[in-house]
Amino acid sequence: MARNNAKKKKLKGNKEENNRKKGFREKLTEMLELPKELVLNIPRITMVGNGDMMIENYKGLVEYGRARIRISTGPGTVKITGIGLVIREITSEDIIISGNIHTLEFLYASNDMEHTG
Amino acid sequence: MKVLLLLRLWNYLRGYVIIIVDGFFTEKFINICAHRNILLWDVVVQGDRTMTMRMSIKGFRLIRPIARKAKCRVRLIKKTGIPFILNRYRRRKAFFVGALLFVALIYVLSSFIWNVEISGNKRLETARIEEALANNGIKSGILKYGIDTDSAVSNMMLDMEDISWISINIRGTKAKVQIRERIPVPEIVPRDEPCDIVASKDGMIKKVVAKEGIEAVGEGDTVKKGQVLIAGTIPLKDDDKRFRFVHAMGKVTARTWYEEESPVILTETERLKTGKEINAHSLVLFSWKLDLPHRKNNFSNYSAAENRRKLSIGEDLVFPLEWVTVSYKEEKLAEAVINAEDAKNAAAEAAYQKALQQVPENAKVVNTNIYYVKDEQRGLLARVTLECLEDIGVSRKIGGN
Numbered sequence: 001m002a003r004n005n006a007k008k009k010k011l012k013g014n015k016e017e018n019n020r021k022k023g024f025r026e027k028l029t030e031m032l033e034l035p036k037e038l039v040l041n042i043p044r045i046t047m048v049g050n051g052d053m054m055i056e057n058y059k060g061l062v063e064y065g066r067a068r069i070r071i072s073t074g075p076g077t078v079k080i081t082g083i084g085l086v087i088r089e090i091t092s093e094d095i096i097i098s099g100n101i102h103t104l105e106f107l108y109a110s111n112d113m114e115h116t117g
Numbered sequence: 118m119k120v121l122l123l124l125r126l127w128n129y130l131r132g133y134v135i136i137i138v139d140g141f142f143t144e145k146f147i148n149i150c151a152h153r154n155i156l157l158w159d160v161v162v163q164g165d166r167t168m169t170m171r172m173s174i175k176g177f178r179l180i181r182p183i184a185r186k187a188k189c190r191v192r193l194i195k196k197t198g199i200p201f202i203l204n205r206y207r208r209r210k211a212f213f214v215g216a217l218l219f220v221a222l223i224y225v226l227s228s229f230i231w232n233v234e235i236s237g238n239k240r241l242e243t244a245r246i247e248e249a250l251a252n253n254g255i256k257s258g259i260l261k262y263g264i265d266t267d268s269a270v271s272n273m274m275l276d277m278e279d280i281s282w283i284s285i286n287i288r289g290t291k292a293k294v295q296i297r298e299r300i301p302v303p304e305i306v307p308r309d310e311p312c313d314i315v316a317s318k319d320g321m322i323k324k325v326v327a328k329e330g331i332e333a334v335g336e337g338d339t340v341k342k343g344q345v346l347i348a349g350t351i352p353l354k355d356d357d358k359r360f361r362f363v364h365a366m367g368k369v370t371a372r373t374w375y376e377e378e379s380p381v382i383l384t385e386t387e388r389l390k391t392g393k394e395i396n397a398h399s400l401v402l403f404s405w406k407l408d409l410p411h412r413k414n415n416f417s418n419y420s421a422a423e424n425r426r427k428l429s430i431g432e433d434l435v436f437p438l439e440w441v442t443v444s445y446k447e448e449k450l451a452e453a454v455i456n457a458e459d460a461k462n463a464a465a466e467a468a469y470q471k472a473l474q475q476v477p478e479n480a481k482v483v484n485t486n487i488y489y490v491k492d493e494q495r496g497l498l499a500r501v502t503l504e505c506l507e508d509i510g511v512s513r514k515i516g517g518n
Contacts, residue, residue, distance in 0.1 A: 060144075060148040060151075060152075061144045061147050061148050061151075062144060063144060064143065064144050064147065064160070064162065064168070065162055066162045086159070086160065086161055086162075087147070087157070087158075087159075087160035087170075088158060088159060088160075089156070089157070089158040090147060090150070090151050090156075090157045090158070090160065091151060091154070091156055091157075092151050092152055092153075092154055095151075
């Protein structure tokens with residue numbers, strides 16, 4: 001428990017630091033009109049209806065199945081569920097998924113923190 | 118699976134393989150491939166731990182260490198694309214030489230002009246235009262890249278006085294030449310020179326309106342060609358021997374008649390086909406003709422029809438290869454009697470058409486008469502007279518012709 005708490009504290013500290021840091025970076029990128037996803041290392045997701053989806057600036061594929069795909073990105077994991085999901089194309093820059101997409105979830109560390117605390 | 122058609126075609130040209138990956142860490146395999154810039158597409162989960170995917174031939178060569186790293190088994194299912202097809206025929210040198218030769222031949226043959234198409238000429242003879250074009254470097258069998266159409270156009274304009282406009286377009290192996298003919302300019306007497314208005318043809322005067330000059334004829338007068346209709350010579354009031362000369366102007370409308378006849382044909386020799394025919398084929402390459410053997414034509418009565426088919430791709434790419442078929446069809450002659458009424462009508466129609474061709478453009482047909490006359494030599498004739506109203510006045514210098 002104690003170890004867990006310590007971890008939480010450490011995370012919290014990190015988060016605050018991140019917040020401060022990101023706040024500055026975000027402001028800067030907005031000021032300079034730079035592409036946010038590249039500077040802040042966050043994914044850029046484009047969807048056409050619920051059938052086609054392109055994720056740019058991703059890190060890697062974590063899980064791939066017909067009903068569920070998980071993709072790791074800078075801030076955390078992106079989870080897609082649906083029916084008959086297929087990777088149409090995958091390169092180091094982007095991944096194109098098509099199928100019948102039902103849900104799209106962002107499993108980010110910061111989200112977890114808000115849930116728990 | 119609806120990848121863009123163009124992309125599909127591109128992939129087919131480049132060639133790709135379909136592989137099946139089997140293992141617990143297939144995602145890892147995909148990740149490593151992506152990081153090493155190996156494009157994967159149509160990744161489909163097949164079973165519990167297997168998935169199929171497509172990748173380029175180049176990517177497939179780099180795959181072995183990745184499979185080992187991800188502890189996956191990779192099997193090749195299918196090779197698709199042009200490179201594999203070419204590989205299959207690698208040993209067949211003659212095939213490649215033939216393919217290359219074919220492309221080269223198409224290219225060489227399509228860089229010449231094989232056909233000159235002339236349109237828009239009514240009075241000018243096509244042969245004359247062709248000759249003039251040939252003198253200016255446009256004829257079949259000439260390399261099309263060396264043709265300067267602009268200078269050819271201006272030279273043609275200089276060479277042929279009868280054309281008012283010409284355009285030359287090179288389309289494929291065809292040179293399309295369009296022509297507008299010059300309309301002959303009527304001789305106009307300058308405004309300040311005295312002239313008469315004379316009849317351009319025989320007729321009966323309907324109306325004379327003189328704007329300048331004296332009306333020399335009145336309504337109902339019959340006039341001959343060349344007769345003065347409005348005189349530009351005006352006698353002075355007191356003196357009969359002295360005259361004032363003016364540039365006569367005005368409009369003279371007259372009735373004119375055009376007559377044509379056509380014989381009434383009561384019997385007709387009908388040519389009945391017996392069904393027997395002989396086809397003679399020949400192949401024409403450039404101007405060199407090769408006759409293919411055929412049966413001898415020993416029909417006493419026959420009709421011949423020639424059918425030429427040029428080898429062409431589309432409409433514009435015509436090649437100098439022609440397949441000519443002449444078919445001789447045997448015929449039996451039979452005399453048939455035509456209904457008198459039908460024969461008369463046909464003759465009248467023929468005469469009417471002939472007469473109509475004589476009527477100038479600015480004339481208006483007001484009356485059509487058809488009657489039949491017996492001729493000693495030619496039998497029954499259908500005669501058609503067209504009565505027209507037209508302006509017959511033309512200017513002519515006083516004292517001139």
